[in-house]
Amino acid sequence: MQVRDRIIVLRKTKYGESDLIVHGLSPKVGQIGFIAKGALRSKRRFGGGVLEPTHFVEITYKGDGGYMADRLHLMxxxxxxxDFHALREDYERLELSLYFLQVVGKIQQGEGAEAKELFDLLGNALQAATTSPSLAVLRAHFEAKVLYQQGVWPQDLASQPWLELGLAEHTKIAVSSVETKSFQRQVHTSLESYLHR
Structure with a gap:
């Protein structure tokens, strides 16, 4: 059975001479793995450079309705x-976007669970990173929202401005620079602890 879906590419690995192993985040089934046979040769089926990390792509793959961890579907x-092109024009933007992918990849490891909220958060984070004048604030905002979605970050008075605004509005967070730096340290430490539990 052929399945159509949209994914954000989290990572890719060259496999053999012309194949790619691709992992992506789907809003329907969470993180899902694929083998794209001939991806490095076929411009018709995969276009040049379509399966790059951070790219939002529409895919067709062989699915049977069942999901198992560590299984690769045939794409x-x-x-x-x-393609969030602006991310590749600035090293700091690219580095931050790859960090977002890494965090999401660690949080959403298995297939079969709907991940629409996390998918939307990642897409919004990548979009915001293309134009953000304050990448450090965007990073802390993303980390707070991820932890809150996972149920491990409280919506207290200090975090309220960070959780109420969307990522596109991260520059509107009205807190002092001292409070921002303190919050950044606190949320980053909490996320690192959560990811390595």
């Missing part, structure tokens, strides 16, 4: 929806 084709 038939992929087409680019959005």
């Amino acid at each position: 038939y084709e992929a087409s680019l929806i959005k």
Whole structure:
């Protein structure tokens, strides 16, 4: 059975001479793995550079309805929806976006669980990173929202401005620079602890 879905590419690995192993985040089934046979040769099915980390792509793959950890589905084709091009023009933006992918990849490890909220959060984070004048604030905002989605971050008075605004509005967070630095340290330490539990 052929399945169509949209994913954000989390990572890719060259496999053999022309194949790729691709892991992506789907809003329907969470993190899912694929083998894209001939991806490095076929411009018709995979277009040049479509399966790059951070890319938002539409894919067709062989699915049987069942999901198992560590299983790779056969990807038939992929087409680019959005490439977040500005991320690749600035090293700090690219580094932050790859950090976002790494965090999401560690949190959402298995297939079969709907991940729409996390998918939307990641997409919004990548979009915000393309134009953000304050990447450090965006990083802390993303980390707080991830922890809150996972149920491990309280919505207390100090974190309220960070949780109420969307990531696109991270520059509107009205707290002092001292409070921002303190919050950044606190949320980053909490996320590191959560990811390595």
